[in-house]
Amino acid sequence: xxxxxxxxxxxxxxxxxxxxxxxxxxxxxxxxxxxxxxxxxxxxxxxxxxxxxxxxxxxxxxxxxxxxxxxxxxxxxxxxxxxxxxxxxxxxxxxxxxxxxxxxxxxxxxxxxxxxxxxxxxxxxxxxxxxxxxxxxxxxxxxxxxxxxxxxxxxxxxxxxxxxxxxxxxxxxxxxxxxxxxxxxxxxxxxxxxxxxxxxxxxxxxxxxxxxxxxxxxxxxxxxxxxxxxxxxxxxxxxxxxxxxxxxxxxxxxxxxxxxxxxxxxxxxxxxxxxxxxxxxxxxxxxxxxxxxxxxxxxxxxxxxxxxxxxxxxxxxxxxxxxxxxxxxxxxxxx
Amino acid sequence: xxxxxxxxxxxxxxxxxxxxxxxxxxxxxxxxxxxxxxxxxxxxxxxxxxxxxxxxxxxxxxxxxxxxxxxxxxxxxxxxxxxxxxxxxxxxxxxxxxxxxxxxxxxxxxxxxxxxxxxxxxxxxxxxxxxxxxxxxxxxxxxxxxxxxxxxxxxxxxxxxxxxxxxx
Numbered sequence: 001x002x003x004x005x006x007x008x009x010x011x012x013x014x015x016x017x018x019x020x021x022x023x024x025x026x027x028x029x030x031x032x033x034x035x036x037x038x039x040x041x042x043x044x045x046x047x048x049x050x051x052x053x054x055x056x057x058x059x060x061x062x063x064x065x066x067x068x069x070x071x072x073x074x075x076x077x078x079x080x081x082x083x084x085x086x087x088x089x090x091x092x093x094x095x096x097x098x099x100x101x102x103x104x105x106x107x108x109x110x111x112x113x114x115x116x117x118x119x120x121x122x123x124x125x126x127x128x129x130x131x132x133x134x135x136x137x138x139x140x141x142x143x144x145x146x147x148x149x150x151x152x153x154x155x156x157x158x159x160x161x162x163x164x165x166x167x168x169x170x171x172x173x174x175x176x177x178x179x180x181x182x183x184x185x186x187x188x189x190x191x192x193x194x195x196x197x198x199x200x201x202x203x204x205x206x207x208x209x210x211x212x213x214x215x216x217x218x219x220x221x222x223x224x225x226x227x228x229x230x231x232x233x234x235x236x237x238x239x240x241x242x243x244x245x246x247x248x249x250x251x252x253x254x255x256x257x258x259x260x261x262x263x264x265x266x267x268x269x270x271x272x273x274x275x276x277x278x279x280x281x282x283x284x285x286x287x288x289x290x291x292x293x294x295x296x297x298x299x300x301x302x303x304x305x306x307x308x309x310x311x312x313x314x315x316x317x318x319x320x321x322x323x324x325x326x327x328x329x330x331x332x333x334x335x
Numbered sequence: 336x337x338x339x340x341x342x343x344x345x346x347x348x349x350x351x352x353x354x355x356x357x358x359x360x361x362x363x364x365x366x367x368x369x370x371x372x373x374x375x376x377x378x379x380x381x382x383x384x385x386x387x388x389x390x391x392x393x394x395x396x397x398x399x400x401x402x403x404x405x406x407x408x409x410x411x412x413x414x415x416x417x418x419x420x421x422x423x424x425x426x427x428x429x430x431x432x433x434x435x436x437x438x439x440x441x442x443x444x445x446x447x448x449x450x451x452x453x454x455x456x457x458x459x460x461x462x463x464x465x466x467x468x469x470x471x472x473x474x475x476x477x478x479x480x481x482x483x484x485x486x487x488x489x490x491x492x493x494x495x496x497x498x499x500x501x502x503x
Contacts, residue, residue, distance in 0.1 A: 253464070257467075
């Protein structure tokens with residue numbers, strides 16, 4: 001049985017999901033000879049440390065760690081002080097400066113800890129630097145959860161489709177926009193109406209600009225371009241148009257001619273814009289679903305679809321990344 | 336110039352070769368030949384569609400030669416606008432001079448706006464329009480889209496283009 005000491009940094013919606021999923025999957029992981037021990041959880045109010053593993057039941061009911069923290073250590077300090085093998089970084093995304101996640105990830109990688117994250121900010125701001133830092137320290141950085149949530153995309157390209165040349169990836173990478181456009185088409189309601197409906201359902205944030213202006217999708221385009229296409233680009237290299245200008249009449253005209261209008265991110269074109277997608281196309285998914293078409297030289301076009309967000313779904317992608325780190329390492333050790 | 340011709344050949348050996356001869360003699364470049372064996376005419380003839388690139392002035396000569404060889408020419412026509420693309424525009428489509436927008440495409444000579452549907456909701460509200468553009472080839476479609484993108488930026492219109500079926 002291999003013991004893996006994990007520190008979780010960030011205790012919002014995704015952080016709660018990670019604690020929950022680790023707890024639920026304990027037995028399954030043990031069957032894989034992995035003893036995943038969550039030895040610390042940190043948020044902006046403090047840290048819970050427990051050498052034998054943090055008691056999930058005790059903290060899952062807490063919105064923040066304010067009442068359960070047993071040390072006042074925060075962020076980088078906690079990452080450096082706690083002796084873990086792997087850090088799960090799930091603090092809120094900031095696409096402009098990447099903080100606080102960027103500092104957390106730098107601290108973890110520099111001290112020889114693997115990093116698994118759902119936080120787009122640090123990767124959008126300085127992917128190549130973080131990747132080099134991981135290589136220099138002989139550790140891995142995994143980020144499947146940053147693009148398309150639980151929908152397998154990065155690992156699909158890196159592992160399953162290895163040997164193929166990837167010519168391009170186009171897809172729907174934001175469930176909020178897809179929900180709004182779907183509802184506008186179905187009901188013929190204006191954008192503002194569909195947006196408030198999404199906000200009521202908790203699908204859109206109180207400040208929706210990050211999603212509806214295409215910022216979130218563009219961040220994912222940057223991550224895909226840098227990680228799968230070795231492009232070394234910045235956010236400002238992406239040409240972005242959001243969905244706020246799309247009218248129900250435009251959606252109706254398009255539908256009559258056999259098209260849906262979807263917010264499509266395109267790599268390597270580096271564009272994010274409302275696009276006509278044929279209604280029968282496998283990427284023309286509805287509701288909050290995400291989808292991606294991967295264009296390859298050997299395998300033709302492969303399409304994946306799945307839930308792009310959600311607490312448990314994102315935690316699932318994080319868990320997959322963690323297991324893949326140790327499974328890969330084990331194979332390397334045999335040969 | 337590119338044109339397509341529908342011919343009818345007898346179902347006996349050597350007919351295709353016979354049909355090709357006049358094209359060869361008049362330096363036509365054959366783009367495609369599709370044999371419709373499954374669609375035999377009641378008289379037992381086989382329809383064949385030729386798409387060729389040739390000088391306009393040679394059409395009559397080729398036609399006459401084909402008839403001389405006993406091959407019936409059902410249709411010979413210019414297939415100028417082979418490719419089509421759908422685009423949706425949102426904004427003040429009409430008040431930013433829709434006529435001018437259409438004309439910018441039509442005046443290229445290689446692309447034309449073939450179909451326009453317009454939906455207007457209110458005087459100050461943005462209107463939405465569906466346009467079908469036809470052009471002489473794939474490259475010309477891309478050129479037409481580039482023009483439309485330029486016009487869109489200039490007239491503050493949201494230009495919604497179709498997704499590419501293949502990676503570019």
